Amino acid sequence: MKHPSPEIALQITGMNCAGCVGKVEKALKGVAGVREVRVNLADRTAHIEGIDGENAVKALCLAVDVAGYRAAPLLSIDRFDRQREEQERFDRLIRRAAVAAALGLIMMAGGWLDLWPSFEHQPFWIGIGITTLLVMIFTGGHYYAGAARAIRHGNSNMDTLIALGTGTAWCYSMAIALSPDLVMASARHFYFEAAVLIIAFINLGQALEARGRGKTSESIEKLIGLAPKTAALMRDGIETIVPIETLQPGDIIRIKPGEKIPVDGEVTEGNSTIDESMLTGEPLPVTKQAGDAVTGGTVNGNGSFLFIASYTGSDTVLAHIIDMVQRAQTTKPAIGRIVDRVTAIFVPAVVTVAIITFVLWYLFGPGIDYAFVTAVTVLIIACPCALGLATPMSIMVGIGKAAEHGILIRNGEALERIGNIDVVALDKTGTITTGKPTVTDIISDDPDELLQIAATIEAHSEHPLASAIMRAAEKRSIKPLRATNFQSYTGMGISAVVADEIVYFGSEVLMHANNITVSDDMMEKFRKLAENAKTSLFLAKNDAILGIIAISDPVRRDSAEVIGQMRSLGLEVIMLTGDNLHAAKAVADLARVDRFVAGVSPEDKHEQIAQLQKDGKRVAMIGDGINDAAALAQADVGIAMGSGTDIAIESADITLIHGSLSGLLRARSISKATIRNIKQNLFGAFIYNSLGIPVAAGVLFPFFGILLNPVIAGAAMAASSVTVVTNANRLRKFNPDA
Numbered sequence: 001m002k003h004p005s006p007e008i009a010l011q012i013t014g015m016n017c018a019g020c021v022g023k024v025e026k027a028l029k030g031v032a033g034v035r036e037v038r039v040n041l042a043d044r045t046a047h048i049e050g051i052d053g054e055n056a057v058k059a060l061c062l063a064v065d066v067a068g069y070r071a072a073p074l075l076s077i078d079r080f081d082r083q084r085e086e087q088e089r090f091d092r093l094i095r096r097a098a099v100a101a102a103l104g105l106i107m108m109a110g111g112w113l114d115l116w117p118s119f120e121h122q123p124f125w126i127g128i129g130i131t132t133l134l135v136m137i138f139t140g141g142h143y144y145a146g147a148a149r150a151i152r153h154g155n156s157n158m159d160t161l162i163a164l165g166t167g168t169a170w171c172y173s174m175a176i177a178l179s180p181d182l183v184m185a186s187a188r189h190f191y192f193e194a195a196v197l198i199i200a201f202i203n204l205g206q207a208l209e210a211r212g213r214g215k216t217s218e219s220i221e222k223l224i225g226l227a228p229k230t231a232a233l234m235r236d237g238i239e240t241i242v243p244i245e246t247l248q249p250g251d252i253i254r255i256k257p258g259e260k261i262p263v264d265g266e267v268t269e270g271n272s273t274i275d276e277s278m279l280t281g282e283p284l285p286v287t288k289q290a291g292d293a294v295t296g297g298t299v300n301g302n303g304s305f306l307f308i309a310s311y312t313g314s315d316t317v318l319a320h321i322i323d324m325v326q327r328a329q330t331t332k333p334a335i336g337r338i339v340d341r342v343t344a345i346f347v348p349a350v351v352t353v354a355i356i357t358f359v360l361w362y363l364f365g366p367g368i369d370y371a372f373v374t375a376v377t378v379l380i381i382a383c384p385c386a387l388g389l390a391t392p393m394s395i396m397v398g399i400g401k402a403a404e405h406g407i408l409i410r411n412g413e414a415l416e417r418i419g420n421i422d423v424v425a426l427d428k429t430g431t432i433t434t435g436k437p438t439v440t441d442i443i444s445d446d447p448d449e450l451l452q453i454a455a456t457i458e459a460h461s462e463h464p465l466a467s468a469i470m471r472a473a474e475k476r477s478i479k480p481l482r483a484t485n486f487q488s489y490t491g492m493g494i495s496a497v498v499a500d501e502i503v504y505f506g507s508e509v510l511m512h513a514n515n516i517t518v519s520d521d522m523m524e525k526f527r528k529l530a531e532n533a534k535t536s537l538f539l540a541k542n543d544a545i546l547g548i549i550a551i552s553d554p555v556r557r558d559s560a561e562v563i564g565q566m567r568s569l570g571l572e573v574i575m576l577t578g579d580n581l582h583a584a585k586a587v588a589d590l591a592r593v594d595r596f597v598a599g600v601s602p603e604d605k606h607e608q609i610a611q612l613q614k615d616g617k618r619v620a621m622i623g624d625g626i627n628d629a630a631a632l633a634q635a636d637v638g639i640a641m642g643s644g645t646d647i648a649i650e651s652a653d654i655t656l657i658h659g660s661l662s663g664l665l666r667a668r669s670i671s672k673a674t675i676r677n678i679k680q681n682l683f684g685a686f687i688y689n690s691l692g693i694p695v696a697a698g699v700l701f702p703f704f705g706i707l708l709n710p711v712i713a714g715a716a717m718a719a720s721s722v723t724v725v726t727n728a729n730r731l732r733k734f735n736p737d738a
Contacts, residue, residue, distance in 0.1 A: 205718025272303025444547025530582030
């Protein structure tokens, strides 16, 4: 598996709402060379593609700083450090909430019990005001600093609303404390307790939100936890325990019974069985001996062995999997981008509504105190935190849940689209079948000679059928000859010069294309083999057929069942294969595929997908080979089998690590659950703001005499964010197989 294109990851500080996301994205996109920007409010990160290097990082950080936020390179830290940082932030916010709540409740209780002196006792109330200000700075100073930065750069965000709301409450109260005659007697109310209680509720909400966000990354933590922290490095016969970060390709590592493999490599001495279920999904251990590959994160059985490191650090398969999941969690589906456009103008709109509310109440209401309360309440209740978190929280959990089931989803759009497909197009070899073909029949007067020639011209091919021929030759101790002038015929076969004679090896189409006659007897044998789901290849030398090699690639044991489930869900299933008609029909019958197209080239597969799309179909293509890459890229959702080639995986939107078609059904189920969860979050957030702002503005007062307290508004705003986070975390318990 290869890395996606290089990118720079930044940690963003001061980003608290969906409006912030839009401003940071705009700032980063303004840097020369930037091709794509993904900003995630849920984990406060930005991922930038199309620009690289130390100067690039400086330019990006400067752009974020100019926009009123702070950025720094996102470092790959140990999972325990990450957990500790989250816990420290949670504890810090809880302490601040407790201090603010304590003061606010004391003042509120004193008012209820009529313990406080009247307005004329100015020294007392001035002292209360100064105490309140100090507590506000201690518990909510980060909001005021964020608001100041935003205003300095001509921006507005959640901090702006909080600072305006609580700051206005304090200023109004302090003005009365300094000069009670400033307003009429009926409007003399102190709101010191409201200011600190609002901050208390917001801090509490952010603490619970942070705790919930930490849970969304549990899938990543589990993946990171698959790799051990240390390894037994062998140098000059001496074993030394070293951190895995220090390992380099070429290092020799000892693995003892029960230990995890630290990095990817190849066994050099000893043998054992390896539990590779995290990679393949297969519960049975795999026997490993000298020359076999081992993968980091898999678990050794009872044996002990030495292996040489091939890939370390960020180049291992496990690191690539983690990287792909983390990248995917920072992307947005289409529904998320719509929300971003709405929230980009949300804060200025709320400030405008608050001003209009104040003016209307001041002109037509009972008094200035009513105008003041409604304006502050509008500012506090309308913070768009819930809107900003609605999409990224669900995406993070959904993509993490998919990873737990061996499904790597490249981006949020793929997660959204897989739930809406109409057609599933399947490659045959390595997709419906196991992709581990074996030679079953050799029809020739001299089978060994035929196999030797076939092995000679397939020696440099990476095609699964070539591997089967090479294994068959090795089993018979047949060594390939020397060949030159190789030429590949896409979808048909290959030719080469062996012992000064041109040899063709491939399909019936290849034979006809080169004017090689196939006898009726050979064609009859060819058809019988094909009827038994065997792929048969002709070998010709000097324009004469020497024989046939038949290769069988067993249908996966769950293919027929899964394809049946696809059809029961209303999905149209089509098999596209370069194999001949008879072999294709045999496999289609075994796998219960109703429709198939045989003898197609890679270009034909691409055209088949394009035609389905022209007919209004939303198509998912599943394949595993180089010849599937174009079709995977063309499809609405390209899905690669984890056992496939790098180019197929790179062309795909989704990779099924476990190599089973059931992964598509799980991905579809997770997609629907995730999008449903996002819609629930957005509905709740929009309803909250749609109802909350008018109520805060006082629309119920003329009819029912109800005026919302700013403290209640602060609690409601905090609760809305916590509700979104909690709802998103419900996905963690979702079972896609249920």
